[in-house]
Amino acid sequence: MVPKTHPRYRSLLNRDRIVEAFESGVLAKGGMIAHGRGETFDYLLGETTTPEALNAIKVTAALMVLSKNPVISINGNSVALAKDEFVKLARELNGKIEVNLFYRTTEREQKIKKLFEEDVKSGITLLGIDEADKKIPGIDHLRGKVSESGIYTADVVLVPLEDGDRAEALVKMGKTVIAIDLNPLSRTARKSTISIVDELTRCVPLITDYVVEYKKMDKLQLLKIVENYKNDENLKNTLIHISKRLNSMEI
Amino acid sequence: MVPKTHPRYRSLLNRDRIVEAFESGVLAKGGMIAHGRGETFDYLLGETTTPEALNAIKVTAALMVLSKNPVISINGNSVALAKDEFVKLARELNGKIEVNLFYRTTEREQKIKKLFEEDVKSGITLLGIDEADKKIPGIDHLRGKVSESGIYTADVVLVPLEDGDRAEALVKMGKTVIAIDLNPLSRTARKSTISIVDELTRCVPLITDYVVEYKKMDKLQLLKIVENYKNDENLKNTLIHISKRLNSMEI
Numbered sequence: 001m002v003p004k005t006h007p008r009y010r011s012l013l014n015r016d017r018i019v020e021a022f023e024s025g026v027l028a029k030g031g032m033i034a035h036g037r038g039e040t041f042d043y044l045l046g047e048t049t050t051p052e053a054l055n056a057i058k059v060t061a062a063l064m065v066l067s068k069n070p071v072i073s074i075n076g077n078s079v080a081l082a083k084d085e086f087v088k089l090a091r092e093l094n095g096k097i098e099v100n101l102f103y104r105t106t107e108r109e110q111k112i113k114k115l116f117e118e119d120v121k122s123g124i125t126l127l128g129i130d131e132a133d134k135k136i137p138g139i140d141h142l143r144g145k146v147s148e149s150g151i152y153t154a155d156v157v158l159v160p161l162e163d164g165d166r167a168e169a170l171v172k173m174g175k176t177v178i179a180i181d182l183n184p185l186s187r188t189a190r191k192s193t194i195s196i197v198d199e200l201t202r203c204v205p206l207i208t209d210y211v212v213e214y215k216k217m218d219k220l221q222l223l224k225i226v227e228n229y230k231n232d233e234n235l236k237n238t239l240i241h242i243s244k245r246l247n248s249m250e251i
Numbered sequence: 252m253v254p255k256t257h258p259r260y261r262s263l264l265n266r267d268r269i270v271e272a273f274e275s276g277v278l279a280k281g282g283m284i285a286h287g288r289g290e291t292f293d294y295l296l297g298e299t300t301t302p303e304a305l306n307a308i309k310v311t312a313a314l315m316v317l318s319k320n321p322v323i324s325i326n327g328n329s330v331a332l333a334k335d336e337f338v339k340l341a342r343e344l345n346g347k348i349e350v351n352l353f354y355r356t357t358e359r360e361q362k363i364k365k366l367f368e369e370d371v372k373s374g375i376t377l378l379g380i381d382e383a384d385k386k387i388p389g390i391d392h393l394r395g396k397v398s399e400s401g402i403y404t405a406d407v408v409l410v411p412l413e414d415g416d417r418a419e420a421l422v423k424m425g426k427t428v429i430a431i432d433l434n435p436l437s438r439t440a441r442k443s444t445i446s447i448v449d450e451l452t453r454c455v456p457l458i459t460d461y462v463v464e465y466k467k468m469d470k471l472q473l474l475k476i477v478e479n480y481k482n483d484e485n486l487k488n489t490l491i492h493i494s495k496r497l498n499s500m501e502i
Contacts, residue, residue, distance in 0.1 A: 015284060018284065019280050019281075022280065023280075029270050029283065030270075032280065032283040032284050033269065033270075033283050034287060035284055035287060036284040036285060036286060036287020036288040036291075037287040037290050039291075040287075040288045040289075040290075040292055040434070041291055043288075044295075183291070184502075185294075185500065185502075190502055232502045236502050239497045239498065239500060240497075240498060242497055243494045243495075243497040246490045247490065249436065251435075251436075251441055251490075
C-alpha cells in the first residue's frame with residue numbers, strides 16, 4: 001500500500017489499479033505499456049491540471065451540456081482508472097456510457113459489463129456490447145463496432161485514451177470528438193475537436209463539476225465559453241508548458 | 252509483424268519483445284509499465300542517440316577499458332530488449348554479466364539462466380544467481396543480493412534500467428556506476444557517476460564499438476577522454492535538448 005502522504009500517491013495508486021485490472025482480465029497487455037507512456041507525460045506535466053487543460057475542460061463541459069446526445073466512450077484503461085468518475089459524469093448528462101475496446105474479446109466485454117451491473121440498475125445505459133451492430137466507416141470490424149443509440153448517433157463523444165484512427169474517423173463522421181490524452185503530440189490529441197491533456201482521475205471530476213454549474217446557464221452563455229477555443233493553440237501552449245518545466249528543472 | 256520500413260520500427264519491435272518476455276515469465280508486470288515510461292522519453296528524445304548520450308557513451312567505453320573488474324548488471328527488461336548486445340559487450344571485456352532483479356523469484360532467475368546457456372558455454376560468466384551470497388549495504392535482502400566476484404568487488408558497474416536506491420547504494424560503496432536510463436530526471440540518472448540517456452538497443456552496440464577502438468589506446472589517452480566529463484551538466488543539456496524539440500514541434 002502506498003501511504004497517502006507520498007508526494008506521488010495518486011500516480012502510484014493508479015499504477016496499482018492498472019495492475020489489478022490486468023490481473024482481473026479487464027485490461028490487455030498493451031494497456032499496461034500504454035499506461036506507462038501516460039505516466040511519463042503526466043510526470044512531465046507536473047502531475048497537475050495545467051491552465052491549458054482547465055481551458056479544454058471548461059469547453060468540454062459546455063459542449064456536453066449543449067449536446068443533444070452526448071456519449072462517454074470507455075475502454076479497459078479508463079475503466080481501470082476512473083470508472084466511478086465516468087458514471088458520475090454520465091448521471092449529470094443522459095446516462096450513456098459506451099464500451100469501446102481496442103482489443104475486443106467477449107471475455108473482456110463481459111468482465112466490464114459485470115463491473116457496471118449496479119450502475120445499470122440505477123439508471124446508467126451501458127452501450128457497445130450486446131447491441132453494437134453499427135460500424136464506424138473506415139475502421140476494421142471489431143474495433144469499429146458501435147451502438148446505434150450511442151456513438152453512432154452521438155453529436156458529442158468523449159473519448160478517453162482513444163487511438164488516433166478511431167478519433168479521426170469519428171471526426172470525419174461529423175461528430176464533436178473530445179479526447180482525454182496525456183500525450184499532447186498523439187494523433188488522437190491532434191485530430192480531435194477538443195483535447196484535454198490531463199490525467200483521468202484528476203480531470204473527469206472537474207468536467208462533472210463544470211457540467212453541474214453550466215446546466216444552470218442559458219445557451220448563449222454556454223456558446224460564449226466555447227466560441228474562442230482553438231485546439232491547436234491550446235496543444236501548442238501545453239508543449240510550451242512542458243518545455244519550460246524541463247528547462248527550469250535542477251539536476 | 253511491424254514492417255522494417257515503419258518510421259518507428261525499432262520502438263514497435265522493442266514493444267513486441269517486452270510483451271514476449273512478459274509472456275515467457277522473464278519480465279514482471281511492473282516491467283511492462285516501466286517500458287511504457289521509457290517509450291515516452293525515447294519519443295521525446297526523437298528516438299535517436301543525442302550528442303549528450305554519445306558523450307556519455309564514449310566516457311563509459313573508456314572507463315570500462317580502464318576498469319580492473321567491470322561488471323554488466325542485467326534485469327528482466329534489459330534481457331528482453333538487448334541480451335545479445337550485452338553479451339557482445341561482455342566478450343570485449345572480462346565476460347562478466349550479473350543478474351540483478353528488482354522482483355527476484357527463483358522462477359525468473361532460472362528462466363534468465365536458461366536464456367544464457369549457450370553464452371555461458373562459450374565463455375560468458377553469468378553471476379548473481381547461484382553464488383549471490385554478498386549484499387549491497389542498505390538494500391533489503393532479495394534486492395541487495397550480489398556475487399563476490401561480480402558486483403560486490405567490481406570497480407565499474409554498468410546498470411541498465413536500474414532503480415534509484417540500488418544505484419545510489421552502489422555509488423556509496425565507492426564504485427563507478429554507469430546507468431542507462433531514458434529518464435534524465437530519474438534518481439538513477441541523477442545519482443549515478445555516468446548516465447547514458449539512450450535506448451538500450453541503440454546505445455549498447457555503440458559502447459561496444461568504442462570499447463573495441465579504445466582497447467588500442469594507452470591509459471593516458473583514455474584518461475583524457477574521461478577527465479572533463481560532468482554528469483550533471485550532461486543531464487542538464489539533455490533536458491535542454493528535449494525542451495527545444497518540444498518547443499519547435501508543430502501541432
